Amino acid sequence: MRLIYRDHAVFIPWKRFIAVDIDLPTTETLARLRAVAERHTPATLAASFGAEDMVLIDLLARHRLPISVFTLDTGRLPEETQSLIHVTARRYGLAITVVAPDAGEVERYVSTHGPNAFYDSRALRLECCAIRKVRPLARALAGQRAWITGQRRAQSVTRRALPLQEWDAEHGIHKFNPLADWSDDAVWTYVRTHDVPYNALHDRGYPSIGCAPCTRAITPGEDSRAGRWWWESDEHRECGLHTHRRAS
């Protein structure tokens, strides 16, 4: 496959190339998803609506795989992400489960520490992520036998050892990362080839997108997750949703 892209005015690392010859690992990935659907029902995809999640949603919808989709609405998501959730549901005729944080916990945190207290200390940042992401995730996974993520090894130093399959001891279910070995080019070639909708922020220098106040655009040479919690050091740029252990 040979694609030719134009250069962009802003730095967009996944569009830095002019041409690329690439064989998409779609067949292997589809086999991984089918295996999850056959052996670990019910299974669910955790979608934050980054480009990787859009590849997975497209594969699930295109091949009618019985795997549900949910997202964590932290209450601080960018408008562009909200818009993409809406567009995705319409495009694929998909019922997306939206899981919100406990309103009382959010109210207590904001009243006690302030709405943007996550900038004040790592402890307050992790507490905010625990309230808005980690505990809602546990609720979303209750009753599931497996969950799927769009994580990739190439995304950051924190994900270099990401396995294709893990045992998630915290939630007591299997966890699959079927795009673990996909490159940036593979993800974007898939998106372009299949005309998959994607977050408008990707075109403004945001390769990784989370909550609005904790995500910024990156600059040339930076890790693709450098814009997440950019005021913290590289090895801390995770929110507590993902800990990696190989399946035994």
Ligand code: SF4
């Ligand atoms: S990413 Fe930021 S706003 Fe979102 S839950 Fe974590 S600390 Fe809170």
